[in-house]
Amino acid sequence: xxxxxxxxxxxNLESRGTGELASLLAEHLEVSGWGKASYVTRHQLxxxxxxxxxxxxxxxxxxxxxxxxxxxxxxxxxxxxxxxxSAEGSDPGLCIVEMGRLKSGSGLISFGxxxxxxxxxxxxxxxxxxxxxxxxSEHGGTGQGxxxxxxxxxxxxxxxxxxxxxxxxxxxxxxxxxxxxxxAHPHVDAVRTEGGYHLLPIESVRLHDxxxxxxxxxESVLLVEPDTRGVAENCWKNLSRQQLKSY
Amino acid sequence: xxxxxxxDEDGPKVFTAGxxxxxxxxxxxxxxxxxxxxxxxxxxADEPCSCYNCRYRRWTAQSFTCQKS
Numbered sequence: 001x002x003x004x005x006x007x008x009x010x011x012n013l014e015s016r017g018t019g020e021l022a023s024l025l026a027e028h029l030e031v032s033g034w035g036k037a038s039y040v041t042r043h044q045l046x047x048x049x050x051x052x053x054x055x056x057x058x059x060x061x062x063x064x065x066x067x068x069x070x071x072x073x074x075x076x077x078x079x080x081x082x083x084x085x086s087a088e089g090s091d092p093g094l095c096i097v098e099m100g101r102l103k104s105g106s107g108l109i110s111f112g113x114x115x116x117x118x119x120x121x122x123x124x125x126x127x128x129x130x131x132x133x134x135x136x137s138e139h140g141g142t143g144q145g146x147x148x149x150x151x152x153x154x155x156x157x158x159x160x161x162x163x164x165x166x167x168x169x170x171x172x173x174x175x176x177x178x179x180x181x182x183x184a185h186p187h188v189d190a191v192r193t194e195g196g197y198h199l200l201p202i203e204s205v206r207l208h209d210x211x212x213x214x215x216x217x218x219e220s221v222l223l224v225e226p227d228t229r230g231v232a233e234n235c236w237k238n239l240s241r242q243q244l245k246s247y
Numbered sequence: 248x249x250x251x252x253x254x255d256e257d258g259p260k261v262f263t264a265g266x267x268x269x270x271x272x273x274x275x276x277x278x279x280x281x282x283x284x285x286x287x288x289x290x291x292a293d294e295p296c297s298c299y300n301c302r303y304r305r306w307t308a309q310s311f312t313c314q315k316s
Binding site: 013014016017019020042047048049053054055056057058163165166167209210240241242245 | 269285286287288289290291292293302303304305306307308314
């Protein structure tokens, strides 16, 4: 069965980040033999004076294929994990969506989009989770992280928000790789420009800085732009971190 | 304190140059003894040593505040 997991508000100024905890959770699911996890994505939520957040207000999400008989065990583990591993002063929230039971995908997605635009409450998050038959729980502090956890799940499901956690690594870094080579990476589904031009497999991309992909159309997309300093004709380069800021 | 900051009596320092002042944010971080890089997934500036990549910056709608101040 397919599940969607999202956590939020697990850190403080000195602790490891929510992304690291999400990766550890995904890793544990796999090493326990419960299932297989996807990549983790980061979703930026609203920055507003009325929202208590540590420094950036982002949630972290991943999909997983899990054997149904291991789901209760995973849910217990995830709850305990957040309770014990979240930082002092944080307000962790956990959202687990059983995709087969989800009553309305569009309802979840719209909650995520709404959460990027306006201040929502815990009561609203719990009500939405109840309506959609989604597990939502808090594991310390005020539990305010349930709002971001539910919203992050919606944004991941929508497939058009956020960046993949971590960076993509290739053997040929600092040299140009063909699009076919880039697409061979398990976490690259498409290579295109922001304008929507999909590069041909024979075109080449010069990789520089940290190579990161974004979530667009439900795919991990490596965004590129013309490489004006490239020696070869029709050469492209990946967008830099600054250029990916808004994703 | 350079002129890109303002500080209320009790509040943290506010970076007045906004969210896209890449050069100023890098310059301030180079001069800051409290700079500490955030998780790389939270970096937004190409220059690693930048207030924009510091774990003590707290984003606001227009800019950020420095939690070390």
